[in-house]
Structures are given as C-alpha cells and as structure tokens.
Amino acid sequence: MPTPHTHDVIAVGLGPYNLGLACLTEPIEALDGLFLESKPEFDWHPGMLLDGVTLQTPFMADLVTLADPTSPYSFLNYLKESGRLYSFYIREIFYPLRAEYNDYCRWAAAKLSSVRFGHEVTSVEYDEADGLYTVRALRPATGETTTHRARHLVLGTGTPPFLPEVCRGLDGDLMHNTDYLGNKEALQSKESITIVGSGQSAAEIYQDLLAGIDTHGYRLNWVTRSPRFFPLEYTKLTLEMTSPEYVDYFHALPEDTRYRLEGDQKGLFKGIDADLINGIYDLLYQKSVSGPVPTRLLTNTALTDAEYDELSGTYTLGLRHAEQERDFSLTTHGLVLATGYRYQVPAFLDPVRDRIRWDGHGRFDVARNYSIDTTGRGIFLQNGATHAHSLTSPDLGMGPYRNSWIIRELLGREHYPVEKSIAFQEFGAPEGALA
Numbered sequence: 001m002p003t004p005h006t007h008d009v010i011a012v013g014l015g016p017y018n019l020g021l022a023c024l025t026e027p028i029e030a031l032d033g034l035f036l037e038s039k040p041e042f043d044w045h046p047g048m049l050l051d052g053v054t055l056q057t058p059f060m061a062d063l064v065t066l067a068d069p070t071s072p073y074s075f076l077n078y079l080k081e082s083g084r085l086y087s088f089y090i091r092e093i094f095y096p097l098r099a100e101y102n103d104y105c106r107w108a109a110a111k112l113s114s115v116r117f118g119h120e121v122t123s124v125e126y127d128e129a130d131g132l133y134t135v136r137a138l139r140p141a142t143g144e145t146t147t148h149r150a151r152h153l154v155l156g157t158g159t160p161p162f163l164p165e166v167c168r169g170l171d172g173d174l175m176h177n178t179d180y181l182g183n184k185e186a187l188q189s190k191e192s193i194t195i196v197g198s199g200q201s202a203a204e205i206y207q208d209l210l211a212g213i214d215t216h217g218y219r220l221n222w223v224t225r226s227p228r229f230f231p232l233e234y235t236k237l238t239l240e241m242t243s244p245e246y247v248d249y250f251h252a253l254p255e256d257t258r259y260r261l262e263g264d265q266k267g268l269f270k271g272i273d274a275d276l277i278n279g280i281y282d283l284l285y286q287k288s289v290s291g292p293v294p295t296r297l298l299t300n301t302a303l304t305d306a307e308y309d310e311l312s313g314t315y316t317l318g319l320r321h322a323e324q325e326r327d328f329s330l331t332t333h334g335l336v337l338a339t340g341y342r343y344q345v346p347a348f349l350d351p352v353r354d355r356i357r358w359d360g361h362g363r364f365d366v367a368r369n370y371s372i373d374t375t376g377r378g379i380f381l382q383n384g385a386t387h388a389h390s391l392t393s394p395d396l397g398m399g400p401y402r403n404s405w406i407i408r409e410l411l412g413r414e415h416y417p418v419e420k421s422i423a424f425q426e427f428g429a430p431e432g433a434l435a
Helices: 016-025 075-082 085-091 098-110 177-187 200-211 244-251 255-264 274-288 347-355 386-392 396-411
Strands: 006-012 033-037 115-117 120-127 132-139 144-155 192-196 219-223 295-298 301-309 314-321 326-332 334-337 379-381
Touching (some): 006 016, 006 132, 016 098, 016 396, 075 085, 120 144, 120 347, 144 396, 177 200, 177 334, 192 200, 192 326, 200 274, 219 326, 244 386
Parallel strands (some): 006 033, 006 144, 033 115, 219 295
Antiparallel strands (some): 132 144, 301 314, 314 326
16 A cells, blocks of 8 residues: 655644635645545535624635735635625725625635545544654545545644533424524524524524514524623724734733633623624614514523423523522523534544643643644644633634744744734733833
8 A cells, every 4th residue: 555645734624724724835835735624615604604794804804814915815816806806895894794705715715726625534643653643534425535644733623513511412403503594494484582692693693583573473582691792892902912912921821810811801702793783772673663572682691401392392491590590481492502612622633642732621732833732843723722822712813823823833934924013002011110
C-alpha cells in the first residue's frame, strides 16, 4: 500500500474559520493544506437563513479582508463577480444578509482545490517515528475510507446544538433552532408554540412567528431566563475587547478568573440586536391595535422540567420565576429550543488525547498561539475557546487575525502581518506609578 502524501496541515471541519484559513493559505506555495468537511457542501446554519436577516458584523469581517484586503476571496470581490457591488454600495447597509454570507462562503469554497466535502474524519493518530498525524476519513457516499498524513492539524468542527437536559430523549417534534426553517410550516399548523431562549436566534424566530400569528391563529410564547431582553453591546470602546491587546490581557489572567469572566461576558456576544428588539415591540404594538395579541413574553423564567403527552401532542414545561422563586407550568403544542451551542471534544481525537493539554476544568488548555497540544505547535483550535481567548473566540472579525497567527506558526515566519496593538484603552494595571 503506497504511503499517503504528507501535507503541512490538515484542517478538520469547514465552517467560516477553517474556510478562511483555506483561502489565506491558498496563495502560499510553502504551505500544502488539506481541508476535510463531513457535509456534502458548505451550509452555514441553514435552519436560520430567514428572509431579510443580516449578520451582526459588517462585511469587512469576511473570510480574509482583515488579514489580506487584496485577497481574491474577499466579500467585495464576491459582490463584484456576482454583479451586486454597486447595489450593495447604494444599499448603505454594510451588514450582509445571512443567506448572502452563506452564498459568499459557498462561492469561496468552490474556488479552492484543497477542500474536500463529504469526508467525515473518524480517527486521528500520531506516528512518533515520523512525527506525523495520520487522519482517516470516511466518505459516506461511497463507503470508502481515505488516509491522509500531516505535520499539523487545525480543528474547526464547530459547536453542536445544546439541548437542556430535561428535554433530551423527549418524544414529539420539539426542535433546536438550527432546524427551524425546515420545520416552520409544520410548526405554524399547531395551536400553540413556545420558544425557549435568550439570544438573537430566539428573538429572530419569535419575530418571524409573530408576523404570521394572525394568519395561522396560534398562541405564541417566549420564555427566557434573562431578567430582560438584553441588547447586544455594540459600542465602539466595547468592541475594542475584540483586539489583540485584550486577548493578551485575558489569556494571561488566572484560569478561575477567566472562567468567571467567560460567564459574565455572554451578553457581549450573545445579546439581541437592538433594532430587532425595537422591531419586535413595534410589531406587537401594530398587532395590538386590532385587539389583544395571543402571546406571552416571560422573563426571569427558567425551564426546570419537561414532559410530552402523546395523546394530546403537547409538552408540559415546568418553569420557575427566578426573582419570585415561584414554580408554574406551561402547556404547548410546538416547542423551539433556542438554547445555544456547546463545544464537544471530537471523538476522533481519542487516540491522541495524551498529546493534548487540558486545563483544570477538563477543557482544552488553549495557548496564546491557539495550540492545544503538548508541543505547542502541532494541533490548533478554531473557536471553542471563550475560556482562554474570551469573546474573540466566536467573533467572525477575529477569524482572519487568528488564522494569520496560525499561519505564522505553521510557516515559522510571519506571512500576513499580525497586529499587536490597535486599542486606545488599556485593559490591565500599569507597571508602576502613573505620572
């Protein structure tokens, strides 16, 4: 059996971050990369590609621009090749439509020879003698297993949907918000619908269903643990927390402090767009002119229990009001869980677990250079590191910065300039007295 070709790097998973890495490494002759994705094609949160919904970041936070503004894989070049550059300019809304961003990523992926869709990585092993990783991938379409070798790995497997423990294993057709769009029609045929969640996805689905409440005649509930509908904090000095200086500061903090801040900072990247909050209120007011709107918005309310009754086709939700410390229940026919995502360590890493660094909480010990292996430059992580790199980890705009850093580690030299200082403010205490 012939020895597989040795790549400089194999990246597993093809979300926006590894796709950006593929785009940025493509012109570098000294880097031979292979990018493996289990899905048959690029499809970024297809269940949430609602009409008219935009990203929460401007177009400059594309796959490449903040690392290389001259790249042919930029969003502006996509618009130019699509014949919409002037239309986008005249529109004067620099937040791409979410469906448009998905199409942009498809456009970029189609241009790359290093990308392999339909390759599900099943195992990763390390050969001590050769100093290489062996990656095996299954091609579900053919049943074939392929074997690849590389000096470095980059993990970009994403964060799978999280379901509350009380809802796992329940019968019926409850859904995570990732499956919303494909099930919207069936959902709207029910007598009542309840959304559980606190963030942008819950708000988008609530507004979408509220718009059709008169036509379909369902009752609509929105249950959130948050004491209010928190807007995404998007002021400019706060945005400086997505900066190299803040990553340096945050990463150097003690582990327990970082974990505490990880919880405190959720509102900075998991809040609701302020225009969306106002739009929901305006829609509620508009519909209230004709009479009471059959909807409830329940804040400060945690989901504590859930049961499904097959005979009636309903869910009974056990709820608890946090401030009043009162328990009550809610019966609903449809249930949408906009309950976020949680990183899970891929099972294919089991054979190399002893080569990976773990922190005191059992999560990846992610170094400042985004490595997680014991050598400090063998396996790199995309996203999944809010406990180590703060809110910059899931930020699309910081993707090119992280990829520039990873590319520097892969090459042993800087190819794309890695910014060191961009913020006006200082995040830590100064050395000594201030004059």
